[in-house]
Amino acid sequence: xxxxxxxxxxxxxxxxxxxxxxxxxxxxxxxxxxxxxxxxxxxxxxxxxxxxxxxxxxxxxxxxxxxxxxxxxxxxxxxxxxxxxxxxxxxxxxxxxxxxxxxxxxxxxxxxxxxxxxxxxxxxxxxxxxxxxxxxxxxxxxxxxxxxxxxxxxxxxxxxxxxxxxxxxxxxxxxxxxxxxxxxxxxxxxxxxxxxxxxxxxxxxxxxxxxxxxxxxxxxxxxxxxxxxxxxxxxxxxxxxxxxxxxxxxxxxxxx
Amino acid sequence: xxxxxxxxxxxxxxxxxxxxxxxxxxxxxxxxxxxxxxxxxxxxxxxxxxxxxxxxxxxxxxxxxxxxxxxxxxxxxxxxxxxxxxxxxxxxxxxxxxxxxxxxxxxxxxxxxxxxxxxxxxxxxxxxxxxxxxxxxxxxxxxxxxxxxxxxxxxxxxxxxxxxxxxxxxxxxxxxxxxxxxxxxxxxxxxxxxxxxxxxxxxxxxxxxxxxxxxxxxxxxxxxxxxxxxxxxxxxxxxxxxxxxxxxxxxxxxxx
DNA sequence: CGCAGCCTTGATCGTTCTCAACTAAGGTGG
DNA sequence: CCACCTTAGTTGAGAACGATCAAGGCTGCG
Numbered sequence: 001x002x003x004x005x006x007x008x009x010x011x012x013x014x015x016x017x018x019x020x021x022x023x024x025x026x027x028x029x030x031x032x033x034x035x036x037x038x039x040x041x042x043x044x045x046x047x048x049x050x051x052x053x054x055x056x057x058x059x060x061x062x063x064x065x066x067x068x069x070x071x072x073x074x075x076x077x078x079x080x081x082x083x084x085x086x087x088x089x090x091x092x093x094x095x096x097x098x099x100x101x102x103x104x105x106x107x108x109x110x111x112x113x114x115x116x117x118x119x120x121x122x123x124x125x126x127x128x129x130x131x132x133x134x135x136x137x138x139x140x141x142x143x144x145x146x147x148x149x150x151x152x153x154x155x156x157x158x159x160x161x162x163x164x165x166x167x168x169x170x171x172x173x174x175x176x177x178x179x180x181x182x183x184x185x186x187x188x189x190x191x192x193x194x195x196x197x198x199x200x201x202x203x204x205x206x207x208x209x210x211x212x213x214x215x216x217x218x219x220x221x222x223x224x225x226x227x228x229x230x231x232x233x234x235x236x237x238x239x240x241x242x243x244x245x246x247x248x249x250x251x252x253x254x255x256x
Numbered sequence: 257x258x259x260x261x262x263x264x265x266x267x268x269x270x271x272x273x274x275x276x277x278x279x280x281x282x283x284x285x286x287x288x289x290x291x292x293x294x295x296x297x298x299x300x301x302x303x304x305x306x307x308x309x310x311x312x313x314x315x316x317x318x319x320x321x322x323x324x325x326x327x328x329x330x331x332x333x334x335x336x337x338x339x340x341x342x343x344x345x346x347x348x349x350x351x352x353x354x355x356x357x358x359x360x361x362x363x364x365x366x367x368x369x370x371x372x373x374x375x376x377x378x379x380x381x382x383x384x385x386x387x388x389x390x391x392x393x394x395x396x397x398x399x400x401x402x403x404x405x406x407x408x409x410x411x412x413x414x415x416x417x418x419x420x421x422x423x424x425x426x427x428x429x430x431x432x433x434x435x436x437x438x439x440x441x442x443x444x445x446x447x448x449x450x451x452x453x454x455x456x457x458x459x460x461x462x463x464x465x466x467x468x469x470x471x472x473x474x475x476x477x478x479x480x481x482x483x484x485x486x487x488x489x490x491x492x493x494x495x496x497x498x499x500x501x502x503x504x505x506x507x508x509x510x511x512x
Numbered sequence: 513c514g515c516a517g518c519c520t521t522g523a524t525c526g527t528t529c530t531c532a533a534c535t536a537a538g539g540t541g542g
Numbered sequence: 543c544c545a546c547c548t549t550a551g552t553t554g555a556g557a558a559c560g561a562t563c564a565a566g567g568c569t570g571c572g
Contacts, residue, residue: 513572514571514572515570515571515572516569516570516571516572517568517569517570517571518567518568518569518570519566519567519568519569520565520566520567520568521564521565521566521567522563522564522565522566523562523563523564524561524562524563524564525560525561525562525563526559526560526561526562527558527559527560527561528557528558528559528560529556529557529558529559530555530556530557530558531554531555531556531557532553532554532555533552533553533554534551534552534553534554535550535551535552535553536549536550536551536552537548537549537550537551538547538548538549538550539546539547539548539549540545540546540547540548541544541545541546541547542543542544542545542546
């Protein structure tokens, strides 16, 4: 449960006592999913809540004639389908993007758990708020950024989130296909390929066996207009190379 | 508080007793905002929660060189800035799109209130989940739909939400400028104008003094690929003309 | 009446898409 | 161990959707 705890703690310290209740809770079941396995299916009742231990998942929706839109990725430490707390039907799919290990709670047990500790409840509120913020940023990304900016911005977000989840590596273990990136960013795989080639030629990123390395963080951040504030991560978690240019806090934030 | 109650009740009945606590809560203050007034400013600490009584608000984010992206609209009955519960800094603006009346709670008072009633708390969870779902749909809209589909889809969503909030009217009181629509849908005002002209010529919508009337609901829904499920509104609230074609539940929902 | 803001329409431009062919890498079976 | 197959990435050429630039019209308001 370390990744979860680390994650929840970033908002506010969880008292040892509350944590005990949580981690010894009998309803927890750890499950493994294969790469590509569908974890949540649109139309099925949402009745369980997942916490990612290891691996990646993607949430997406299909619309007519095969178009797919990935709305977001769930990484190590992420909680998902909090939606199940309202016992609705899932309106999207969740699929393991890599082999995935996750804790699974029934939403009923989860609610019981939350009632027992206001601290835990607050942590989950925070998780929900953070996810909303990530979704909003995704809207801005695909609504108002160019292809190059979109790709750079998404890479920076994923890098940031992976590091917040404890990754020490400099490279992003980004075994996402061009099609995944395209379906996330509202582009075509062909154009993603072209644009990433350009980023490579410009010396901003490099790739090796599905790992992406950011070669020039500063320039990439400027290019993307990346400001990590929306992730609401405490400073302690960001590396010292992550100084965020206050790009979008000056003239940008003026009311129109 | 009727609009709020109606809204919250759509998820689960709130016991009279719990409602009493809520509506007589002394911390509530009703405030009025002028059209165009900034209600929440990016960078300011988020410390209050709003419930819309009357009017519209828009939430948006500014990025470099004046680009604006509206992430969503808050209508009658909507609760916003639940984010304040985690006492973070706002990462976006909220602005009154029309003259606006809203109840304002301090987030602290709000938390107290929520602790007193699990029913009320559950209702707010539901509100948060619904908002997330709306955000995800917005991502799909701008990521994978054409300009025509985007406009049609947004109009249908707004109509649906207005009706769920109690509007009896057939027309949508949509005093949004083309620029607003453009900034919501990731388009330019010019292209929105052109596309809406086309929808008018095709007899799908008509406009009069900022009111938009949907002339051919069925065709528009098909065109937009609109499936209201994501709004998670109980059927009781939808008019009988709102039969939703199960467009996106057949082949569409197959895993790729 | 005149200004300001918004909408509309036309002409042209450009980013991104589509279609298509080729390459590279990995897996499988003979 | 190599031939074959599949899947993903790359690159080119041309098309299309939406952007940009620009001019003119309508409406409301001081």
